[in-house]
Amino acid sequence: MSKADTAALIIGGGIAGLETALKLGQGGYTVILAEKESALGGNVAKLHSSFPRWEDPQELIKVKQAELKTLPSVRVLANTEITGLQRQSGGFTAHWTDRATQKSGSLPVQALIFATGFELFNASVYGEYGYGIYKNVVNSLEFEHLLGMYEQRAIHVPESIAFFKCVGSRDRSKGFPYCSKICCMYTAKQAGLVKKISPDTQCYVFYMDYRASGKEYEEFVRQVIEERKVRYVRGRPSKVVLENDKLLVRFEDTLIGVPMEASVDLIVLASAVVPRPETLALARMLGLKTDDYGFVEPVYGSPVRIEERIFMAGGCGFAIESLGAIAQGAAAAAEVTALFNKSE
Amino acid sequence: MIETYAIRRPEAQESPIARQIREDLGIDVARCLECGKCTGGCSYAAGFDYTPRKIIQLVKLGEFDKLLSLDALWTCLSCQLCVDRCPSGINIPRIMDYLRARAHRANSNITHKNIEKFYEIMLSDIKNRGRISETIMMIKYNLAIKNLFANASFGKKLFLKGKLKFFSPRTHNIKTIQPLFRRLSEKDGQA
Amino acid sequence: MIRKRVLSPEERIPDIPETIFLFRSCTGSMEYPGTENSIKEICKILGVQVVMDPDQTCCSGYLLTCSAYKPEFSLAVTARNLSLAESRKLDVYAFCNGCYGYICELSHIMLHNPDYKKMIDGVIDQLGYKYEGKTRIFHMQELYYRLKDKIVENVKRPLDGLRVGVHYGCHYLARQYGILDEGGYPTFIEEIIEAIGGTPIFYKERQACCGGAVGRGFTHKENVVHAHLYKKFMSAKKENIECIVTVCPGCNTSLDREQPAIMERSGEAINIPIIDIGQMIALTLDVDVQKLGFEANSVSLDSVLNKLGIH
Incomplete structure (x- = not known):
């Protein structure tokens, strides 16, 4: 078989899927990159600045996208949803639907890469935080959009902002027992960026622990606390009530053990990272193993291989930072390259 | 002579009181994340000597004597907001009930004797009448705490205005209630 | 598994009851007799029959807290009270948060702890009562919410x-x-x-x-x-x-x-x-x-x- 006879289907054009497509395309393999939305880039394309070095993720997406366009063996299907997957001998049949034109069809592929990403837990489960009730309570992805507008001076930065971590994570009673891994870092980034744009804005970060296990991560959080002067409060907020058009946050500072209140203009909820329901639906079509929550699971010993000819990359496996998603995307490309060379 | 101070030494394993709470109530305080959401939600934490989170911590550390002499045991409003908020679902009000009971039985240094009295009166009311009569309870309570005039002007006003009935409708078939308590007391060995 | 936290009124009360067992509240009938009365009047208008039993006692919530954590008393009292509704094949409607919360919790404890259930059965059997856990427990406000449209029609x-x-x-x-x-x-x-x-x-x-x-x-x-x-x-x-x-x-x-x-x-x-x-x-x-x-x-x-x- 030649390289033209084998094709890999990447489901999801976020940063992980993009990276897999790039690496396979650079190797000359035929790649079909199916993205449900009209544009590539996924969650990362919505972000402003990054940890641990304040770099621009949108620039990163732009560079990768431009590179992708130069690769003749990569076909990008935007607006395209994969609606069905069947195993065939030596590969799969994938059914697709174009969300814009409602056209549909199917195509044969020899390898599958799940790069469907994650989404955020619906924080309206916590009536006490008022998400979906008070207009100034947003989740962290919605806040990224606001950050963009603050950067462009399109709207005023509020006088005070509270960031709640662990909303839905580390909560066995209303959410999930797991730690969503990335919230500590992106919250530090968001609060730090706000302080850079508007040093007078008061930022509170409510935390149980801050988990900064990565190269330069600890230094990054310390910089946000020490230099940018973000107030970190150790305690999980209990209640948000309206008071004179402001939001009053009730919490305990657990380090001195006293109940306290803070009056803020905006609340940002670092909602738990949860798998997309679409991922679970696709995994079920192939009988793939997922964990209790619906994240797909690679086999022990490989960062990305789920089963024969099926791989994953990025947030569909678990919460992951963008650099980690890129690493997994590249690893998936390496696995596919190895597979296709073995088949040849 | 100089009195020296002792530095506390915490239990490194499950403390006896934590084990008892786990066995008697089925509540495992090891699940506590120490996040303080209970305290932030508490109706009256600002008035407590120890906040709900700290009380759970005392249980973990095995500070049994301290627990039994807490003021918060008796000022807790039992509103259950702590357990509503707790991400680990720890039923703190139930633990408070349990500790109150232990304090009562141990006859420890209870800061609010009047509540104990109140409870005794209320219990006898239920045992004898099936339902509670708040007027009689008020009077008995005042006699017990030897302050005839607490609540009195208020109660008298209500009574005169016909707002308080002297007797609540007593349970009809009281004969089935009294033996119930007797039987259970025999089983338990105490009334 | 995660139980469903919030129910729609139709999920909570699938069929509108013809007759309810009204669980009286000590505080309600003692301090504000009008509360109990208003329920009877509303139900008359909405076409729901109200049954009460003078044999019913305090919900035992006071008992639970005041008896210094001895659930045995409260469990027996709850079982006896609920049996009054169960013998009539009716569901219990409490109009006090305390009654509602305590009887729910205590019946849950009984129905999920065979040892307690056996002990309590032994006690109330001899007094001529029987509790199997068939009667469901509601709060009056749930019925009002379920019948909201009907209430509005009659305003x-x-x-x-x-x-x-x-x-x-x-x-x-x-x-x-x-x-x-x-x-x-x-x-x-x-x-x-x-x-x-x-x-x-x-x-x-x-x-x-x-x-x-x-x-x-x-x-x-x-x-x-x-x-x-x-x-x-x-x-x-x-x-x-x-x-x-x-x-x-x-x-x-x-x-x-x-x-x-x-x-x-x-x-x-x-x-x-x-x-x-x-x-x-x-x-x-x-x-x-x-x-x-x-x-x-x-x-x-x-x-x-x-x-x-x-x-």
């Missing part, structure tokens, strides 16, 4: 934009699972208020506890309850609330009976009438105000009644 005296604050109390929402609303931000009573013509007002301390607790209203009046309620009333006052609706006679007692003392101590005129949701609905259904026992209230309801054109 003869809408609230005319009356600014009503709601006090949910703690123990219904603290059940957390299988209830009508999210405990952190409930709105279903506000929906009822709006449906019967009132303007529900969300005040800052809307969800603050009434401070009554088990006897804390007696023993800690000055240092705990007054300070706590003062905050609540001030936040209601700030929103110009004309009356507060409660769903629990216990809360009603705290909010109403303590108000004069709080006014006296603080020197502030609060004067916010406190009304049970049943009494409020009964008013709009044009039930004779004499039957609603408002003379039992410490804070006069005249301002509300005048506004509605009664008297």
